[in-house]
Amino acid sequence: xxKIIFSIYIDIPEHLLDETGYSKHARTNKHRVERAGETxxxxxxxxxxLLWTQKAYADEIGADYKLYTYxxxxxxxxxYCKGVYENLPMYHIINYYKNYLLQKLTEKYDAVFYMDIDxxxxxxxxxxxxxxxxxxxxxxxxxLAEWG
Numbered sequence: 001x002x003k004i005i006f007s008i009y010i011d012i013p014e015h016l017l018d019e020t021g022y023s024k025h026a027r028t029n030k031h032r033v034e035r036a037g038e039t040x041x042x043x044x045x046x047x048x049x050l051l052w053t054q055k056a057y058a059d060e061i062g063a064d065y066k067l068y069t070y071x072x073x074x075x076x077x078x079x080y081c082k083g084v085y086e087n088l089p090m091y092h093i094i095n096y097y098k099n100y101l102l103q104k105l106t107e108k109y110d111a112v113f114y115m116d117i118d119x120x121x122x123x124x125x126x127x128x129x130x131x132x133x134x135x136x137x138x139x140x141x142x143x144l145a146e147w148g
Contacts (some may be wrong), residue, residue: 001110001111001128002064002108002109002110002111003061003062003063003064003109003110003111003112003113003128004058004063004064004065004066004105004108004109004111004112004113005054005057005058005063005064005065005066005113005114005115005127006065006066006067006068006101006105006112006113006114006115007051007054007066007067007068007114007115007116007117007119008067008068008069008094008097008098008101008114008117009043009047009051009067009068009069009070009117010069010070010074010090010094011040011043011044011069011070012036012040012070012090014037016090017036017037017040017090043117043118046118047117050117050118050119050120051067051117053120053121054067054115054117054119054120054121056121057121057124060124061124061125061126061127061128061129062126063111063113063128064109066105067117068097068101074097077093077096077097077100078090078093078097081093081096098114101114102114111128113127113128
């Protein structure tokens with residue numbers, strides 16, 4: 001069985017941290033940008049350690065590991081989403097991107113697992129063997145993204 005674990009690390013540009021999109025409540029929360037900035041700073045500080053622990057776990061269980069970043073593929077996807085619905089916030093686009101990547105990776109892999117970048121695996125058990133993969137799935141939300 002060909003398997004992969006992947007994560008996403010999008011270093012959101014400062015000018016997009018306060019991208020409120022269609023949420024009227026986001027605009028009234030004065031601490032939102034401050035919290036987003038703190039999270040951004042902590043992820044920058046610990047990125048390598050987080051990446052190494054996830055990669056080591058993938059190696060331990062015989063899975064490939066891939067980290068997706070703020071690269072051309074993501075920028076193209078971001079621009080596509082903005083073209084469909086211009087007020088879609090960055091955080092929503094990143095979540096839709098996860099689903100897009102899940103779908104894309106199933107073309108090459110038998111088993112795909114997404115792990116948030118801030119998850120530190122604390123086991124040597126193989127996620128693909130411990131859980132019945134026939135009962136786990138991801139919903140394709142592209143219809144919702146296009147609907148807005």
